[in-house]
Each structure stands twice: as C-alpha cells, then as structure tokens.
Amino acid sequence: MVFLTNFLRQTFRIFNTMSKVTFDSTNAKGSCTGVLQGDVSQTKKGVIVLQEWWGMNEQIIKEAALIGSQGNFVTLVPDLYRGELATDNEEASHLMDNLDWKGAVADIQGAAKFLISKGCTKVGVTGFCMGGALSLAAAALVPEISAAAPFYGIPSKGLCDVGTITIPVQAHFGSTDDYIGFSSPADAKLLAEKQKHNKNFELFMYEGCGHAFTNPTGPLGNYNEDACTLALGRMGEFMNKHLA
Incomplete structure (x- = not known):
C-alpha cells in the first residue's frame, strides 16, 4: 500500500504530460507509435522504456x-x-516468438532519434524481461544510446554480441531466477564476464528474487517491493550520472 501511494504521487506530474506519438523506424513494418511522458523543456535526459513480453500495457x-x-x-x-497485447502466458509467448527482434532494435533506434529531435541531448534505455534483452541489444547496436539498464533479460547470440558493448551498463537480476539461458544467475555471470573490459559495467543481484521481481501485476507472483524500490533507485542514479 505504501508503494502504491508513493507511486501515485510520483507519477501524477508525469501523467499530466503524457501523449501518444509516432516516430520513423527502418523496421519493415514502418513507423512506430509510443507513449511519451515528461517535459523536454524541463530536462534533456531521455530514457526509452521497453516492454515485457505482454506488450505496451498499462503496467509498463x-x-x-x-x-x-x-x-x-x-x-x-x-x-x-504495434497494438497487440497478451493477457496470458500463451499469448505472450506467441507474440514474443513472432517478434522481429532486429526490427524491434530498429524501432528502438527510431525512438532514440525521436527523443534527440525533441531536444534530449543523451538517451538511455531500460527494459524488463524481453525488454531487458532488447536494451542490451540496443546498447550493442544503436549508436544513439548512451547508457543501458537491463532487467532480467539477455539477447541471443544471433541478435548481438554483448561483449562488444562499450557504453555504461547497469544490469539487474534475481538470485532465484530460473529462466536458464535468458536471465538466470549463471546467465548474469556470463554477461559480467563478457563485460569485464567495460569499466562502467555494474551487476546487481537481488537475493531471494525471481524473474520479474519489479512487476507488481506479474502472474509469477515474484514482485518484491523492497528490491523493486532499490533497483529503480539505482537505475535512476545511474541514468542521471551517464545522461548528464
């Protein structure tokens, strides 16, 4: 209850400046839409927030x-x-499996260029689950991205080599995440090994937390309010530092 009260207080100002936008993308599907929040006249720091496998729902x-x-x-x-939403795991799995991941990276690049065109001087990216994997892919493949904060997700080798990432990265994983090959502790450790050359790489493991521990509406039931608050606070400090 405390978290929800703080959440509503913190987001009221942002929602007052929320708008739906359309931006160019080299994705074969053409231009992409999105939800823009905040006031570019008050800040020059932009953050792209990438969805979980559910789609662009109210939670994200x-x-x-x-x-x-x-x-x-x-x-x-x-x-x-592009407008599709999942309401259960089967639908979500179908949508993610049929996603053109390279096209999604193109959409992320389009989003970054859009924010820059609106006055943002630096753009970061963060995401959760599928969005976490895509945020790392964007860090590797999109030159307009200045910092990345992935949550429990790592892209396939076929999409990108995370070892090539040179921009600041702050990664967040749960110590009991059992999505082996995607977001398990072993996968997080491998990511850290591939990023050992990057002096601006950070890895945070959240003890006792499973997959999707920041999602209060997730069906896995892994939401952890304390870990979520800590992780988002760390991410905010990280973005403030590297998007300044």
Missing part, C-alpha cells in the same frame, strides 16, 4: 512514469508489438 506505461520521476527523465515506451 506506469513503470515508465515511475522511472521518469527517479531523475526527471523524459520517457518513451515504443509499442514494439
């Missing part, structure tokens, strides 16, 4: 508002599924 839009309040960021949530 609220999450973006909360993220924006962590450091007075302008946030943009691109609709990577």
